[in-house]
Amino acid sequence: MEINNTSEVFNTTVLNENYRLKEHDQYTAYRPVAFSFGLIIMLSNLTVVVSSGLILKKGQQPKSTYILLGNVSLADTIIGLSMLIGFSFENPDSSNPLCVFELGMLVCPAMVSIFTVGLIAVDRYIYILHGLYYQRWVNTTKVRVSIMFVWLIGLTLGFLPATGWTNHDLNSNCFYVAVFPGPLILLNSILSIVPIIVVAVLYSIILVSALKNVRKINASVDQAKTNTKSVLRIYRGNGNNTQSVKTSKQNNQNIKRSLSFNSCFEIESGKLDTKDFVSKSNTDLTNETFQPLPNKNKTSFNNVSVSLCSTNIGESRNTIGRDTDSTAGQRTKDAARGKIKEANKWRALTIVMLTTGSFIFTWMPFFMAVIFYVLCDDKEVNPKCLNIRLLLAGPLAALAFMNSIFNPLIYVWWHKGFQRYVQTCWKRYISRHFKGKC
Incomplete structure (x- = not known):
């Protein structure tokens, strides 16, 4: 031991x-x-x-x-x-x-x-x-x-x-x-x-x-x-040259519209005679039609109408393009902000x-x-x-x-x-x- x-x-x-x-x-x-x-x-x-x-x-x-x-x-x-x-x-x-x-x-x-x-x-x-x-x-x-x-x-x-x-x-x-x-x-x-x-x-x-x-x-x-x-596809055809809004290519055609449709028109060839446009009641409007205008004024009116119509269509198309660009730009900015936040x-x-x-x-x-x-x-x-x-x-x-x-x-x-x-x-x-x- x-x-x-x-x-x-x-x-x-x-x-x-x-x-x-x-x-x-x-x-x-x-x-x-x-x-x-x-x-x-x-x-x-x-x-x-x-x-x-x-x-x-x-x-x-x-x-x-x-x-x-x-x-x-x-x-x-x-x-x-x-x-x-x-x-x-x-x-x-x-x-x-x-x-x-x-x-x-x-x-x-x-x-x-x-x-x-x-x-x-x-x-x-x-x-x-x-x-x-x-x-x-x-x-x-x-x-x-x-x-x-x-x-x-x-x-x-x-x-x-x-x-x-x-x-x-x-x-x-x-x-x-x-x-x-x-x-x-x-x-x-x-x-x-x-x-x-x-x-x-x-x-x-x-x-x-x-x-x-x-x-x-x-x-x-x-x-x-x-x-x-999707927004670009609706308004611009997704990059192609096609147009989603079909418009007339000829600006000299006659488009007959009522006077109330063109609220801001101007007549270059003279003033319209107020006698040709008489206020009527609702019954008269349903039963009668307007009296025909003289050819001179009619031509002037139609030319002005066509010009206004063409201009409005063009401006509308440009407005759509600008809205699309601004929307796309905003989406791009949002995506960029999202990437920055993701990086953070x-x-x-x-x-x-x-x-x-x-x-x-x-x-x-x-x-x-x-x-x-x-x-x-x-x-x-x-x-x-x-x-x-x-x-x-x-x-x-x-x-x-x-x-x-x-x-x-x-x-x-x-x-x-x-x-x-x-x-x-x-x-x-x-x-x-x-x-x-x-």
């Missing part, structure tokens, strides 16, 4: 030594990665923080959205700064107070960033699907209170190990699972998964609604094309898919692995638990912090208001410093 116990202790010691070597090698390999990520995260998000502050100073709307964008960028900036600080110092032991401070500077802004992304999802959901109630439900006061509450949660849970509630894993490197106790890790993970689920659900609802609108737009565009084609919808769909996908792809593997590690038995000797710990200290942590790189690209750099502001500032800078040098 003693020999077996001695062999088990020896195997455990060898396993721990091998794990320590792998952990140290992984830490050495990921130091340049941490420095690169930290620098990119800090610079990209710091630019967004400054720009958001200037935009809010100018009073550009909607303020609530810019406040949330500035807050998530501020949290990600602190993450990048903390990674650079961690790169500057050697990896301390888990019992070192500096280790608790470094981990708190990472956990707190990470949770704030996750919660703020959830608030942005709620903001976009109300703005897109319930726009009429947006000003009533969302305002700057509510957003500021929500942000303060989020920072309070992040500071409390991130720096709670500073009170002495830490994991009793002595002689270990400064890692999240080595310092934070299991219950606190589970609490942080569950609270962080909730915003991820909210983001996935709300953006999925937005996605379904946007797809329905795209189908409606496509149906309206197809209907507009069909209506345009697909752009919105792309943003929604990238937002949800990046959030789930970066953070969910980390939180799932953390939960499995906390629930794992015999963490010190179980090879599966040790492998999960290595993943949490290296690849999964790097994957999670990639979300801080994606956030400014998805939420800010694709935001039209932010794009216009950056373009305006860039043009002003170019015109101020390079005007007259080209």
